[in-house]
Amino acid sequence: MRYAVYAEWTKLRTMPGPGWLLAGTVVLTVALSAVAASSVTCASAGCGHDAARIGLQGVQLGQATVALLAVLMVCGEYGTGMIRTSLVAMPRRTAVLAAKAAVLTGLTLAAGTAAVLGSVLAGRLLLPGSGFTPAHGYPPLSPADGPTLRAAAGSVLYLALIALLSLGVATAVRDSAAATGTVLGLLYLLPLAVRMVADEEAQRLLWQLSPASAGLAVQATTDAAVLPLGPWAGLGVLAAWASAALLAGGLLLRRRDA
Amino acid sequence: MEATIEVSGLRKRFGATQALDGMSFTVRPGQVTGFVGPNGAGKSTTMRVVLGLDAADEGSALVGGRPYRSLRTPLRHVGALLDAGALQPSRTARDHLLWLARSQGLGAGRTDALLERVGLAAAAKRRAGGFSLGMRQRLGIAAALLGDPPMLMLDEPFNGLDPEGIVWIRGLLRSLAAEGRAVLVSSHLMSELQDTAGHLVVAGRGRVVADTSVADLIEAASGGQVTVRTTAREPAMSALAGAGATVTVTGRDMLTVAGMAAEHVVRLLGDRSVPFSEVSAHRATLEEAYLDLTRDAVDFRGAAR
Numbered sequence: 425m426r427y428a429v430y431a432e433w434t435k436l437r438t439m440p441g442p443g444w445l446l447a448g449t450v451v452l453t454v455a456l457s458a459v460a461a462s463s464v465t466c467a468s469a470g471c472g473h474d475a476a477r478i479g480l481q482g483v484q485l486g487q488a489t490v491a492l493l494a495v496l497m498v499c500g501e502y503g504t505g506m507i508r509t510s511l512v513a514m515p516r517r518t519a520v521l522a523a524k525a526a527v528l529t530g531l532t533l534a535a536g537t538a539a540v541l542g543s544v545l546a547g548r549l550l551l552p553g554s555g556f557t558p559a560h561g562y563p564p565l566s567p568a569d570g571p572t573l574r575a576a577a578g579s580v581l582y583l584a585l586i587a588l589l590s591l592g593v594a595t596a597v598r599d600s601a602a603a604t605g606t607v608l609g610l611l612y613l614l615p616l617a618v619r620m621v622a623d624e625e626a627q628r629l630l631w632q633l634s635p636a637s638a639g640l641a642v643q644a645t646t647d648a649a650v651l652p653l654g655p656w657a658g659l660g661v662l663a664a665w666a667s668a669a670l671l672a673g674g675l676l677l678r679r680r681d682a
Numbered sequence: 683m684e685a686t687i688e689v690s691g692l693r694k695r696f697g698a699t700q701a702l703d704g705m706s707f708t709v710r711p712g713q714v715t716g717f718v719g720p721n722g723a724g725k726s727t728t729m730r731v732v733l734g735l736d737a738a739d740e741g742s743a744l745v746g747g748r749p750y751r752s753l754r755t756p757l758r759h760v761g762a763l764l765d766a767g768a769l770q771p772s773r774t775a776r777d778h779l780l781w782l783a784r785s786q787g788l789g790a791g792r793t794d795a796l797l798e799r800v801g802l803a804a805a806a807k808r809r810a811g812g813f814s815l816g817m818r819q820r821l822g823i824a825a826a827l828l829g830d831p832p833m834l835m836l837d838e839p840f841n842g843l844d845p846e847g848i849v850w851i852r853g854l855l856r857s858l859a860a861e862g863r864a865v866l867v868s869s870h871l872m873s874e875l876q877d878t879a880g881h882l883v884v885a886g887r888g889r890v891v892a893d894t895s896v897a898d899l900i901e902a903a904s905g906g907q908v909t910v911r912t913t914a915r916e917p918a919m920s921a922l923a924g925a926g927a928t929v930t931v932t933g934r935d936m937l938t939v940a941g942m943a944a945e946h947v948v949r950l951l952g953d954r955s956v957p958f959s960e961v962s963a964h965r966a967t968l969e970e971a972y973l974d975l976t977r978d979a980v981d982f983r984g985a986a987r
Contacts (some may be wrong), residue, residue, distance in 0.1 A: 431785030437779035505768035508735055511784045512762055515734040515751040681736040
């Protein structure tokens with residue numbers, strides 16, 4: 425297992441794609457957070473916005489590059505035939521998937537931490553200019569504040585879980601286009617579709633089951649009580665999705681001819 | 683661990699195709715075993731099953747007495763070249779060997795020496811995606827040698843190599859076997875294995891058609907016939923026929939002798955003081971012997987349907 429982790433790390437280190445995707449995760453996350461922090465305005469006290477959530481908005485873009493990295497790690501190998509070389513060198517297939525998951529988690533946590541810290545900093549600098557001032561009831565965004573710290577740390581974990589969900593889906597699906605479509609559909613189309621459900625009860629249930637909507641509940645700091653799920657419970661839903669995807673991918677990887 | 687590859691009773695069906703139909707053979711250390719047969723005979727599938735890439739429907743494949751998938755650092759036991767194109771094209775040759783080394787708990791030290799050994803030292807920092815098929819084969823062979831394994835399995839390693847490369851790989855295979863390793867080399871062209879393989883496993887339609895030493899195979903295909911050139915045809919004929927051989931006249935001064943080895947013919951004619959200018963055993967080429975075998979196999983299968 426240690427050798428497999430070392431091998432997977434060496435693979436990622438020796439191709440150009442992963443580095444760019446990780447850098448892209450940081451840049452895109454901070455950029456979108458900065459745009460959100462400077463475009464959403466709070467005109468008066470009690471405007472009802474969640475400043476931390478606005479400051480961490482970029483995670484919704486950063487999750488895409490994290491998902492693409494996961495898909496690249498698996499489908500890139502199937503696309504080139506590399507997977508056969510990998511499985512001849514490492515015939516214990518569960519260990520291969522576990523090693524990929526470990527390396528991916530480590531890299532995503534690192535890039536996610538940088539992205540989230542950058543977003544908090546951008547929010548701290550830009551939000552006051554949009555009316556999120558102490559006078560309107562918004563102290564400067566700071567990781568020293570309990571709920572903000574939870575939202576920030578939760579966002580980093582959210583990115584790591586999205587990566588693992590994508591890794592599981594990619595391993596099960598194998599084809600790059602199909603895996604990308606499935607993951608991006610889960611992340612972006614499902615939340616939109618849920619919003620279009622007319623029945624309120626059904627919408628609430630679907631929201632609770634949707635990985636992106638439920639997972640992002642971890643970012644809520646002011647309206648947590650009115651959300652269909654608490655912050656950690658929401659992240660738990662995403663963790664369940666990631667576990668199920670990895671389990672399915674792992675079982676298929678073990679059973680199938682390569 | 684004994685360096686023996688054992689395949690027994692493998693069966694594997696892909697949809698309507700019975701790819702393996704009771705494939706059984708053993709690859710022993712110290713010699714090159716040629717694995718030959720027409721395209722579709724099941725050579726690659728057998729190797730994929732041995733390496734744990736495909737699961738057999740029935741039968742077992744063991745390397746050094748163990749299933750491949752139970753090995754923790756398999757490349758230290760078995761070196762394999764299956765498909766030279768199975769690599770990430772944007773990675774350099776050296777980095778390709780590097781991650782493989784890491785996966786076996788090996789240091790980076792061997793990679794440069796190996797690239798040197800297979801003639802790719804100058805291309806070490808080039809992306810493998812830009813390599814010709816011949817260069818990829820060389821890189822694949824470097825990967826197979828990475829763990830200094832006692833067993834090697836190479837699928838069609840001659841493909842894409844230039845004549846110089848073919849000579850090189852023949853020498854390499856012989857020296858690996860001489861070091862006591864078990865070497866299995868598949869090919870659909872018998873001539874490539876001439877002078878290299880000591881033992882042959884001939885496959886046809888998913889099973890073994892012949893499992894024999896190269897010497898025996900050629901002997902059998904040659905039919906044990908000896909050609910004699912002599913000016914004293916009559917005394918020669920009576921001497922040979924008297925000793926139990928079947929003699930036919932094939933020319934003015936030519937006889938074909940069956941049922942007696944060439945050395946025996948020489949001794950007999952010498953003892954009787956019968957003059958002769960040439961005694962030669964008819965030697966089939968490996969190619970002829972192989973074509974005989976596979977033709978029979980195909981005819982038999984065709985008739986059985």
